[in-house]
Amino acid sequence: MMITKLRGRDRGPRPPAGGRTSRAGRGVAQLIVMVLVVEVVMAATTVQALFVGPVRRPAAKPSLPIAKPFFPATTRFYTDPHNPAATWVRDHPHDRRAAAISRRIAAEPQAAWLTETDESLIEERARTIVRTAAADRRLPVLVAYNIPQRDCQQMSSGGAGDTAAYQRWSDALTRGIGRGRAIVIIEPDALAHMSCLKRRQQAERYAALSYAARALQRGAPRARIYYDAGNSGWLPPSTMAERLWRAGIERYGDGIAVNVSNFNPTADEVRYGLSVIRALRLPRLGVVIDTSRNGAGATRNHSFCDPPGRKLGRPPTAATGIPGIDAFLWVKQPGQADGCAAGAGMFVPGYAYRLTR
Numbered sequence: 001m002m003i004t005k006l007r008g009r010d011r012g013p014r015p016p017a018g019g020r021t022s023r024a025g026r027g028v029a030q031l032i033v034m035v036l037v038v039e040v041v042m043a044a045t046t047v048q049a050l051f052v053g054p055v056r057r058p059a060a061k062p063s064l065p066i067a068k069p070f071f072p073a074t075t076r077f078y079t080d081p082h083n084p085a086a087t088w089v090r091d092h093p094h095d096r097r098a099a100a101i102s103r104r105i106a107a108e109p110q111a112a113w114l115t116e117t118d119e120s121l122i123e124e125r126a127r128t129i130v131r132t133a134a135a136d137r138r139l140p141v142l143v144a145y146n147i148p149q150r151d152c153q154q155m156s157s158g159g160a161g162d163t164a165a166y167q168r169w170s171d172a173l174t175r176g177i178g179r180g181r182a183i184v185i186i187e188p189d190a191l192a193h194m195s196c197l198k199r200r201q202q203a204e205r206y207a208a209l210s211y212a213a214r215a216l217q218r219g220a221p222r223a224r225i226y227y228d229a230g231n232s233g234w235l236p237p238s239t240m241a242e243r244l245w246r247a248g249i250e251r252y253g254d255g256i257a258v259n260v261s262n263f264n265p266t267a268d269e270v271r272y273g274l275s276v277i278r279a280l281r282l283p284r285l286g287v288v289i290d291t292s293r294n295g296a297g298a299t300r301n302h303s304f305c306d307p308p309g310r311k312l313g314r315p316p317t318a319a320t321g322i323p324g325i326d327a328f329l330w331v332k333q334p335g336q337a338d339g340c341a342a343g344a345g346m347f348v349p350g351y352a353y354r355l356t357r
Contacts, residue, residue: 071318142173147205226288238279258288304338
């Protein structure tokens with residue numbers, strides 16, 4: 001290697017006589033050493049590039065681990081013989097649409113929506129579903145849907161009269177489940193719809209959701225609790241994560257539910273759900289996705305109210321094969337109107353039949 005001779009002038013005071021090395025001399029020596037080191041490193045890098053190719057950075061480790069799906073892949077979900085499609089088929093056995101609706105919709109596991117405001121009725125209904133499912137060795141999916149000012153007083157308006165009534169209702173639901181196994185999805189749209197409420201009402205809603213989840217955690221220890229978290233076309237993951245945190249998910253929740261009653265593609269909801277979990281920084285949480293009507297994806301303008309051309313999605317299963325995704329479920333019961341084809345919650349056979357095509 002060729003070392004260029006360094007020259008310089010010592011502009012500081014000279015050291016006293018007596019054999020001590022000057023500051024200029026020490027500076028020159030240090031610079032020579034630095035140049036040698038740099039040239040050696042550059043030469044080594046060049047040789048490495050010639051023989052082994054460019055140096056690659058090691059792959060970055062994930063910032064947050066994702067939990068495996070909670071349920072065994074062989075989990076079988078409960079099919080309520082009294083779901084809306086099954087009831088319609090029994091009442092219309094000779095209708096030309098009955099066979100398709102029976103095979104493609106009525107026979108599939110679907111969530112049971114618990115909307116009765118009477119506490120004794122909700123307790124008895126929950127108990128009946130959970131016990132019947134246990135006898136069939138199936139896992140039921142229950143949707144708690146009674147939050148005060150539900151759906152911002154829109155098409156699915158209703159719910160408990162106030163927070164105190166909702167707390168009593170939540171206690172009754174918890175007693176009905178008891179020590180039975182169940183998936184419980186808490187209040188679809190309740191967190192996504194927060195902007196329609198005044199500040200005091202928002203505080204009351206956070207408290208109500210926390211109370212319901214806490215009651216279930218303590219009184220129904222074998223139930224798995226999923227807070228509804230909207231869908232990929234609604235709120236940013238960071239916004240939803242903040243709302244979930246304020247509703248107590250870090251203390252009482254087991255996961256989140258996404259795409260409930262919506263049509264977004266499963267892949268979009270996987271990305272969104274996992275993004276919310278990462279924003280929460282709670283890798284123990286899982287995600288369940290409503291695939292009941294997303295077989296054709298959403299419409300171009302993301303219409304949510306009985307849009308035409310939609311199809312049934314992937315049948316319910318716990319065999320998702322995706323870390324962090326606990327299950328694909330039919331939360332919305334296919335064939336039930338969103339409020340445009342008929343009143344919200346009414347079964348429309350023509351709409352159901354078109355979903356099977």
